[in-house]
Amino acid sequence: MTQSATLDKLNAAFTGLAVSEFRSQTRVVAPRESAGAIFPFLKKECGFDLLVDVTCVDYLNFRDAKDRFGLVYLLASTTTNERLTIRVFVNEPDLTVPSVTPLWGGADWFEREVYDMFGIIFDGHPDLRRILMPFEFEAFPLRKDYPLQGRGERHNFPVLTRNRG
Amino acid sequence: MAIELPENVVISKLDELASWCRKNSLWPMPFATACCGIELMATGASRHDLARFGAEVFRFSPRQCDLMIVAGRVVMKMLPVLQRIWQQMNEPKWCISMGACASTGGVFDTYSVVQGIDRFIPVDMYVPGCPPRPEQLIQAIIDLQDKIQAEGTITGEEFDVPSRQMKKRALVELPILPSLPPGFVPQIRR
Numbered sequence: 171m172t173q174s175a176t177l178d179k180l181n182a183a184f185t186g187l188a189v190s191e192f193r194s195q196t197r198v199v200a201p202r203e204s205a206g207a208i209f210p211f212l213k214k215e216c217g218f219d220l221l222v223d224v225t226c227v228d229y230l231n232f233r234d235a236k237d238r239f240g241l242v243y244l245l246a247s248t249t250t251n252e253r254l255t256i257r258v259f260v261n262e263p264d265l266t267v268p269s270v271t272p273l274w275g276g277a278d279w280f281e282r283e284v285y286d287m288f289g290i291i292f293d294g295h296p297d298l299r300r301i302l303m304p305f306e307f308e309a310f311p312l313r314k315d316y317p318l319q320g321r322g323e324r325h326n327f328p329v330l331t332r333n334r335g
Numbered sequence: 336m337a338i339e340l341p342e343n344v345v346i347s348k349l350d351e352l353a354s355w356c357r358k359n360s361l362w363p364m365p366f367a368t369a370c371c372g373i374e375l376m377a378t379g380a381s382r383h384d385l386a387r388f389g390a391e392v393f394r395f396s397p398r399q400c401d402l403m404i405v406a407g408r409v410v411m412k413m414l415p416v417l418q419r420i421w422q423q424m425n426e427p428k429w430c431i432s433m434g435a436c437a438s439t440g441g442v443f444d445t446y447s448v449v450q451g452i453d454r455f456i457p458v459d460m461y462v463p464g465c466p467p468r469p470e471q472l473i474q475a476i477i478d479l480q481d482k483i484q485a486e487g488t489i490t491g492e493e494f495d496v497p498s499r500q501m502k503k504r505a506l507v508e509l510p511i512l513p514s515l516p517p518g519f520v521p522q523i524r525r
Contacts, residue, residue, distance in 0.1 A: 303447065304412045311446050320446025324411045327449075330418055330456045 173252055176216050183211055197255040205258045206268040209243070213273050218245040218254060221274035224281055226288045230314040237261050239288060243270070260290065269295040287312035351484070357401070357427065358483040361390035361476065364400035364424065366417060369407025371434035371466040378469035388476055397423040402479070404472075405458075408436035410447045414455060421456045429483070431475055432458045435465045 177189060180198065184207070188199040200208050212218045222244035229235035237259035245254045260267055269292035271277045281292040282301040289310035292298055300307060307323060309316055340346070347355075367375050378385050385391040394400045397420045409417055421430070432452055435441035438461045440450035452458060459482060462475045 302412075307411075309446075316446070318446065319444055324446060324449055325454060327411070327414055327418070327455050329454065330421060332457050 173250065176252060176254070179216060180208075180211070183215075184208055195253065195255060197257060199257045199259070202258055202260060202267065208256065209268070209270045209273055212245060212254070212256070217247045217249055218252070220246040220248055221270065221277050221280075222246050222253075224270070224277055224284060226284045226290060226312075228288060228312065228314045239265065239290060241267060241284070241290065265289060266291040266293050268293050269298075271295050286310070289313070354484045354486075358480040359389040361388075361402045361429075361479075362400045363390055363393050363402045363404050364397050364420070365393050365395070365404055365406065366420065367404075367406040368409060368413065369434075369436060369466075371406035371437070374466045374469055375404060375406045375433065375472065378472045383469040383473065385473065385476070388473065388480070390476055397421075398425065400424055401428045402476075403428065403430045404433055405430065405437040405452050406433040406466075408441060408443050409449045409452055411449060412447070414449050414452075417452065418456060429459045429479055430457060431460045431462060431472075431479065433462045433472060433475070434467055435463065438463070441465065 177196070177198075181187060181189070184200070184204050186201045186204065190197050190199075223242070224244075225242050227240045227242065229238060229240055238261045239259065241258045241260065243256040243258070245256060246252065258267060265288075267290060269277070269281055271281060271292070272294060278295070278297070279301055281290075281295050282297070282299060284290050285292060285295075285298055286300040286302050287310060299305065303311065309321065309323070311320070363379075365372065365375055367373075377383060379391055379393055390402065397403075401424065403421060403424060405417065421428075430452075432438045436443060436448070437452050438458075440448050444450065449455070453461075460475045460479045462471050464471050
């Protein structure tokens with residue numbers, strides 16, 4: 171539950187926020203232009219000192235969806251026990267959002283995973299490499315237009331026989 | 336022309352003697368990546384007692400092993416590791432593919448899971464099951480012992496005798512659309 175004072179403060183500082191609530195969880199959809207400013211504000215002015223998770227949803231072919239990728243940031247405050255979900259939608263071809271790793275160090279591997287699986291570029295990330303897939307992997311496998319069984323990458327290896335090894 | 340032999344002398348061929356020695360002293364290398372590895376540990380423990388078949392000493396260095404037991408699913412990031420460990424093992428060497436995932440990919444028919452390690456390294460024995468019971472793995476080791484005794488173990492090449500080449504499994508990967516261009520080489524992207 172997010173305190174209304176926090177939301178008032180947020181609405182006063184930023185325009186275009188869409189606040190909604192579901193089962194006492196508060197969600198704020200932030201316009202992409204304000205993504206660079208809203209996270210420092212939330213940390214420094216609103217006291218959200220803990221980043222719980224950064225993840226992403228691909229809304230390709232999802233009914234009534236207007237945007238392709240929805241980034242999800244789960245924030246928490248360890249002093250006031252508030253929790254807040256920030257969502258930022260991005261669309262192709264420009265899949266760049268500002269990194270929050272300089273704010274919360276724990277975002278480092280979250281953002282690497284989102285980059286690895288969805289190809290979202292986190293501007294300002296100190297070390298944006300793949301984290302789960304091999305470095306030579308080219309595709310972003312959690313995108314909905316990527317086939318479940320891959321494009322043959324899993325079998326692109328040399329074959330060892332008895333004679334060779 | 337018969338030769339009189341004392342009762343305590345047995346005549347054998349040298350490679351059969353070597354095979355007999357080797358089959359009763361297998362040194363497994365546990366390549367355990369998933370739940371099959373738990374059954375593999377149970378097989379080596381006292382209840383199921385792999386020591387009865389001379390294969391109880393698991394070594395975690397491939398240099399000291401001659402039997403690789405691949406227990407669990409192998410993803411494409413792990414496969415180069417698997418191949419390197421296989422190459423580091425000394426001849427003669429054998430491989431048991433333990434469980435559905437190592438043999439076929441199992442239920443993990445996804446972009447990252449290799450659909451059977453026999454596509455990339457030679458496999459001597461397959462153990463079905465998810466995961467297999469320790470008794471099944473013991474049966475596989477007994478069968479492998481029979482195979483070692485039958486096929487000889489002097490060099491690694493004796494497995495490629497012409498009669499065996501005929502039996503080689505043809506592995507054909509069905510193309511998954513869209514197909515890769517021929518000579519597909521993934522580019523390093525950082």
